Amino acid sequence: METILLIGTNHKYQSLSVRENIRQVALYKKITTSLFPKTISEFVVLLTCSRIEMYTVATNPRHVIDVMKNFFKDSILYIKEDHEAVKHLFEVASGLDSIVPGESEILAQVRDSYSLGVKKKSVGPFLHQLFKESLRIGKQVRHQTSIGTGVISLAHASVLLAKSQDENFSSHNALVIGAGVMGKRVVKNLKQKGLTNIFLMNRTFEKARDLAKKTGTKALKIDELEKALADADLVFCATNSEKAIISSRLLTKVMKQRDNRSLRLFDLALPRDIEESARKVKNVYLFNLDQIQEMVEKNFKSRKSELEKARVIIEKENARFWDWYHTRHSLPVLNALSTQSANILQTELTHTLQKLNHLSDRDKKIIATLGKRLESKLMAKPLTNVKKMAREEGGEELLETVKELFDLRTS
Numbered sequence: 001m002e003t004i005l006l007i008g009t010n011h012k013y014q015s016l017s018v019r020e021n022i023r024q025v026a027l028y029k030k031i032t033t034s035l036f037p038k039t040i041s042e043f044v045v046l047l048t049c050s051r052i053e054m055y056t057v058a059t060n061p062r063h064v065i066d067v068m069k070n071f072f073k074d075s076i077l078y079i080k081e082d083h084e085a086v087k088h089l090f091e092v093a094s095g096l097d098s099i100v101p102g103e104s105e106i107l108a109q110v111r112d113s114y115s116l117g118v119k120k121k122s123v124g125p126f127l128h129q130l131f132k133e134s135l136r137i138g139k140q141v142r143h144q145t146s147i148g149t150g151v152i153s154l155a156h157a158s159v160l161l162a163k164s165q166d167e168n169f170s171s172h173n174a175l176v177i178g179a180g181v182m183g184k185r186v187v188k189n190l191k192q193k194g195l196t197n198i199f200l201m202n203r204t205f206e207k208a209r210d211l212a213k214k215t216g217t218k219a220l221k222i223d224e225l226e227k228a229l230a231d232a233d234l235v236f237c238a239t240n241s242e243k244a245i246i247s248s249r250l251l252t253k254v255m256k257q258r259d260n261r262s263l264r265l266f267d268l269a270l271p272r273d274i275e276e277s278a279r280k281v282k283n284v285y286l287f288n289l290d291q292i293q294e295m296v297e298k299n300f301k302s303r304k305s306e307l308e309k310a311r312v313i314i315e316k317e318n319a320r321f322w323d324w325y326h327t328r329h330s331l332p333v334l335n336a337l338s339t340q341s342a343n344i345l346q347t348e349l350t351h352t353l354q355k356l357n358h359l360s361d362r363d364k365k366i367i368a369t370l371g372k373r374l375e376s377k378l379m380a381k382p383l384t385n386v387k388k389m390a391r392e393e394g395g396e397e398l399l400e401t402v403k404e405l406f407d408l409r410t411s
Contacts, residue, residue, distance in 0.1 A: 003081050004056075005056045005058045007065065008052055009052055016290050019213075027045055030068075030071050041058075047152070049289055055130070084344060090314045090317060092134070093106065093107060094135060095133040103154065118375065122178035123274045145146050145313075157292050159186065162236075169193070170194040172197065173233050174195055175201060176199070177239060177245065178202060182238035187200065205221050220266060228307055232263065235263065240269070251281045252281050265284065266287050267286065337386065340408060352367070389402075
């Protein structure tokens with residue numbers, strides 16, 4: 001018997017310092033060497049700045065849980081099965097479980113995680129349907145509720161936080177490090193809030209230059225980092241670097257060049273781009289994902305009613321998914337039952353019509369049609385009831401009973 005199993009941790013359960021130390025490559029290696037495809041037939045890993053989750057179709061959930069607990073060591077994990085696991089993914093895709101409730105970035109992250117699973121050939125029919133539905137539901141929730149209004153992304157939240165810190169915000173120099181999706185969104189939000197002095201930096205200069213051309217900003221080379229920090233008032237970091245790119249030592253040196261003029265840093269990366277010890281440097285103010293989350297929670301109170309609307313949609317879609325799931329489980333039995341009845345009909349018709357050679361072709365056709373109509377009517381109720389049984393608790397056991405009763409062979 002298969003179980004849709006979710007094992008994960010997120011910003012509600014683990015600090016940033018714990019989450020950033022879990023690497024996607026190591027997690028995939030552990031799953032593929034210890035579990036796939038022996039104990040799990042399908043899996044997708046969803047890893048973002050706020051969560052690490054593994055969705056699997058497992059034949060031995062207990063073993064999978066033990067292996068992953070050992071991998072995550074002392075991390076606080078949540079474990080959900082079947083209905084709760086499906087509901088959770090729908091909530092994630094809809095933005096209900098994000099640091100920024102309703103944020104738009106998570107849909108792309110869910111899509112990318114699913115695509116990676118497809119590429120690695122770890123996605124089968126169940127997770128294909130589950131992730132396809134999650135993306136559809138995520139869009140539906142945003143369309144039918146106002147959950148996505150106001151603060152809708154980490155980039156937006158960080159810019160609002162920066163603006164709230166200083167009344168001279170629009171006259172400041174901003175340095176954005178990272179030319180990926182997050183960096184693009186930071187630039188977009190800075191410009192929307194009236195800030196025009198924006199400088200872009202990336203480890204690959206060409207990416208920074210291309211984004212700068214599109215956004216009307218100025219690109220800098222990574223080896224200009226020290227000077228750029230000395231000139232900036234606000235710094236937004238959003239790279240994919242495995243190590244911090246701004247150290248407290250560098251900031252100590254930079255602050256002497258600034259005559260200790262205050263510097264605000266916003267770290268949107270995981271792993272972090274800025275050393276935690278940077279906040280100890282005089283006149284340096286560091287805000288990371290955890291601080292941004294606190295700001296978002298205060299701003300989201302006015303949208304609590306939209307959460308309830310979203311949950312109503314998700315509950316309905318959860319039930320719809322499980323209708324599909326159980327019906328799909330019953331398909332081999334339904335097909336075998338239909339094939340068996342059709343074969344019996346054909347055998348008996350052939351045997352009977354051979355004895356009625358004196359009849360015209362028209363009369364033989366009428367008899368054949370009569371047989372098919374009788375078969376259709378006789379099988380209608382059984383087929384409908386098998387579908388219904390599959391949706392009920394213990395449905396798989398009931399399907400096995402039907403197979404035994406009619407001596408059905410399913411592949």
